[in-house]
Amino acid sequence: MVEETSSAEQTKSEGETGRVQDSVRAFRESERAKTLEKMLHVARREARRRASPGLIRLKWINTVCYLTQTYNSLLKDTDYDELREEMTVLQEKVHNLSKSKHQRPQTGSGTS
DSSP, X not given: OHHHHHHHHHHHHHOSTTHXXXXXXXXXXSHHHHHHHHHHHHHHHXXXXXXXXXXXXXXXXXXXXXXXXXXXXXXXXXXXXXXXXXXXXXXXXXXXXXXXXXXXXXXXXXXX
């Protein structure tokens, strides 16, 4: 959890373009993702083993499905968090622009 926070903070300071891709890349390089990938590799190997009984292979297939779903869910959450951050930054910029537009002195409007 600490790793994910620090990587999210790093991508936040890098700029606006490509932030979502950076966060996904940071997630894929995290220990959590690497552990899930290793577990998925083992589960796939065991599910393909023809020597295993059908029920055992079915349990490994269920494990593959669960791990894949978990990995995809974490990626989706990472994307969602980054998009939400980006939306917040954009909303602040729009607010600041509208605020600065309304605070400009209107010197030329009285002469027309």
